Amino acid sequence: MKIDLHSHTCYSDGALTPRELIDRAHNMQLDVLAITDHDTVAALDEARHYQAGLRRPLQIIAGVEISTRWHGFDIHILGLNLDHQEAIFTARLAEQAQRREVRAREMAAKLEKAGVPGIYEQARRLAGQGQLTRTHFARALVKSGQVKDHEDAFRKYLGKDKRAFVKPSWPEIPEAISWIKAAGGNPVLAHPARYDLSAKWLRRLLVEFAAAGGEGMEVTHPQLAPDSKRQLASYAREYGLAASVGSDFHFPGRWTELGKNLSLPEDLVPIWKTWNLAQPQTGKSV
The missing domain is CATH 1.10.150.650 (DNA polymerase; domain 1)
Incomplete structure (x- = not known):
């Protein structure tokens, strides 16, 4: 089973329409795809409606990537397998859109x-x-x-502190986690290796994320070096976080592709373990 739990469409900063993203997921032989646009779930119904008319099966996981603030850093929290039509949740995303x-x-x-x-x-x-x-x-x-x-x-x-930079007014991590859980989803820390944090600060982030109710962390994406992947896997074990995999796909390119180079060490607990999916073989591309 081939799984990718982090992708974007033109409803946020992705280049493809929901239909084009689904077509590409089929071309890459994906079995499960999470659509996780920034602070919006607008693509999900369109994607599922299109998939319903196709012969090849593809399970589309409802997701979102929520921007948060943490000690001066922009930290992104994925909400996976949630009820994207839950009224309070959609109202909160509308507030994010206004911000x-x-x-x-x-x-x-x-x-x-x-x-x-x-x-x-x-x-x-x-x-x-x-x-x-x-x-x-x-x-x-x-x-x-x-x-x-x-x-x-x-x-x-x-960029930060450049001529046109505007400091965002995102919610804090615990607030975003509470939104996701109230909508029945799993909060997952997105691409922890990309925040330019020292090991000390990354550990602090993981401690606070877990303490606030965070459930998982991404441990791999297509461009992640083997040493970084091993380090993130060790953090997942240390802090009791489930493991997630995602390409953070925005557009077709040389370095990033749906489902590319996504694998988990066999001893990590996948975030999708309780999602009623057929379990993929561990240690292989998922």
């Missing part, structure tokens, strides 16, 4: 002052009906010739 919109307009104002006019409208067109994110501003900056690439956009304008 994103306020932040986007503040970023646009800063970019205007930096000599980049009309950037909000350009970024909004790129986002379409999805959440407006820094990624869309980066794409707009590239498209308008202001910067040479995505990394340059963050280096010059959008």
